[in-house]
Amino acid sequence: MTIKTLAASAAAIALMTGPTLAEVDLSGKTVEWVIPFSETGGSAKWANFFAPLLSKELPGNPTVVVKFMPGAGSTKGANWFQEQEDGDGTLLFGTSGSTQFPYLLDDPRVRYEYADWVPVMASGTGGVAYLNPTDGAKFDGSANNLKDIDFIFGSQGATRLDIVPLLAWKMLGMNVEPVFGIKGRGDGRLMFERGEATIDYQTSSSYIGASADLVEQGKAVAMMTWGALDEDGNIVRDPTFPDIPTFKEVCEATEGCETSGEAWDSWKAFFIAGFPSQKIAFLPKGTSQEVTDTYVAAFEAVRSHPDFAKISKNEVGQYPMFVGAGAAKATKEATTVSDGAKAYVINWLKEAYGVTIN
Template sequence: MTIKNLVSSVALTTLLAAPALAEVDFSGKTIEWVIPFSETGGSAKWANFFAPLLAEELPGNPTVVVKFMPGAGSTKGANWFQEQEHEDGTLLFGTSGSTQFPYLLGDPRVRYEYSDWTPVMASGTGGVAYLNPEDGAKFDGTANNLKDIDFIYGSQGATRLDLVPLLAWEMLGMNVEPVFGIKGRGDGRLMFERGEATIDYQTSSSYLGAAADLVAQGKAVPMMTWGALDADGNIVRDPTFPEMPTFKEVCEATEGCETSGEAWDAWKAFFVAGFPVQKIAFLPAGTPDEVRDTYAAAFDAVRNRADFAEIASKRVGKYDVFVGESARAATDAGTSVSSGAKDFVTNWLKEAYGVSLN
C-alpha cells in the first residue's frame, strides 16, 4: 500500500455494527497495556497519553494501566507477547520502530511475528536531533562545522530505531560514537543531561515532554528533524516542528552528503518503516473479532474527539492515527522494506559496528 492510500484509508476504516460491539463489556476490569521499554521514553509518553482516553471510550470504562517490560531493546517484551493468547481482552501491547527494526533485519533474538498479532491502533511520530550548547553554536544549517567533533550518543542498539540517526549522522560526515545498552530513549536523554552524551535524538512525544525544556533552558540546541511524508511519499517538514530543517535539507546543504543513491534510499526506507507508522497497539493472537472491533471503535472515538488535535499536538505531536483495517495496513507498511535497503543496512551494520545478523 502506498503512503497516499494509507493516509486516505484513515477516513475509510470499517467498524463492526453497534449491536455486535454491545456484546463486549469491560465493566469492573483492568486492562494492562504493556510497553517493552522503560518508563522514561517516548513509548511511555505515547501509551500514557492514550490510556485514559481509551478508558473513557471502551464499554464499561475499565481502568487502563500502563506497565513496562524493558530489555534487549524491546525484543524481550515482544518475545513475551508472542507467547500470550487471548483470554478476556484485557491485555494490550505497544511497540515502536525499535521493535520493528530487529524484525525487519532478521535479528536472531527475534522470536515474534507481527502477522500473528491483532493491531487495533497505529500512529506516526517524528524525531528531533539536538546538540549540546557548545557544539550547537557551530551548527549553521549544515554539518560542515561539526565534522571534526567527536560526539558521544547513548543508544539502545544499532539494529533498533537508533539506526536512523546513526546512519544520518554518518552520511553527514559526523563522528558519533554510540554507547550501546540503554533501555530507552529517555535514558539517552538523561545521559545527555548529565553530560555523558553530547548529541541525542528523541521521538516527538519524548521531545515535547522533556527535551524541549532543555532547549528552553539553553542546555540543548535543536539540529534537525527526520521529517515527515506528504501524500506522495516525499519528505517534507515535520508538522509538529515546522520551524526545524529536516535531515534531507541539512544533507543537501552539507558537503559530501547525497540525497540519492544507495545510502539515501536505505535511510529513507528505514525512516518510512520506523516513523510514519512508528507506534502500534496490539491485542494478542486469537483475539475474537468483536473484541478487536470494540477496541478499534474506541480508538476511533478517541481520535474523533473535538479536543483531540489540540491535546495530541502538545503531548504526542500532529500525526495520523490509524484504526481497524487501516491499522492493519499501516502495520504492514511499517514491517516491510525492500531487499536492497535491508542488504545495505545489514552490510553497514557489520562494517560500522561489527554487528552480524547472519
C-alpha cells in the same frame, strides 16, 4: 490510499460492528497496556496519553494501566507478547520502531511474528536530533563544522530505531560513537543531561515533554528533524516542528552528503518503516472479532473527539492516527523494507559496529 480514505474505512468498520459491541463488557476489569521499554521514553508518554482516553471509550470503562517490560531493546517484551493468547480484551501491547527494526533485519533474538498479532491502532511520530551547547554553536544548518568533533550518543542498540539517526550522522560525515545498551530513549536523554552524551535525539512525544525544555533553557541546540512524508512520498518539514530543518535539508547543505543513491534510499526506507507508522497497539493472537471490533470502535471514538487534534498535538505531536483497516495497512508498511535497503543496512552495521546478523 489517503488518510481520509483510511479514516472512512475505519469509521465504516466501527459502524458495521455495532451489534457485536454489546457482547463485550469490561466493567470492573483492568486492561494492561504493556510497553517493552522503560518509563522514561516516548513510547511511555504515548501509551500514558492514550490510556485514559481509551478507558473512557471502552464498554464498562475499565481501568487502563500502562506497564513496562524493558530489555534487549524491546525484543524481551515482544517475545513475551508472542506467547500470550489472552484475547478477552484485558491485554494490549505497544510497539515502536525499535521493535520493528530487529524484525526487519532478522535479528536472531526475535521470536515474534507481527502477522500473528491484531493491530487496532497505529500512529506516526517524528524525531528531533539535538547537540550540546558548545558544539551546537558551530551548527549553521549544515554539518560542515561538526565533522572534526567526536560525539557520544546513548543508544538502545545497533539494530533498533537508532539506525535512523546513526546512519544520518554517518551520511553527514560526523563522528558519532554510540554507547549501546540503554533501555529506552529517555535514558539517552538522561545521559545527555548528565553530560555523558554530547548528541541525542528523541521521538516527538518525548522531545515535547522534556528535550524542548533543554533547548529553551540553552542546554541543547536543536539540529534537525527526520521530517515527514507528503502524499507523494516526499520528505517535508515535520508539522509538529515546522521551524526545525529536516535531515534532507541539512544533508543538502553539507559537503559530501547526497540525497540520492543507495545510502539515501536505504535511510529513507528505514525512516518510513520507523516513523510515519511508528507506534502500534496490538491485541494478542487469537483475539475474537468481537473484542477486536470493540477496540477499533473505542480508538475511533478517541480519534473523533472534537478536542483530540488539539490535545494530541500538545502531547504526542501532530501526526495521523490510524485504526482498524488503517492500522493494519500501517503495520504492513512499518514491517516491510526492500531487499536492497536491508542488505545495505546489514553491511553497514557490520562495517561500522562489527554487528553480524545471522
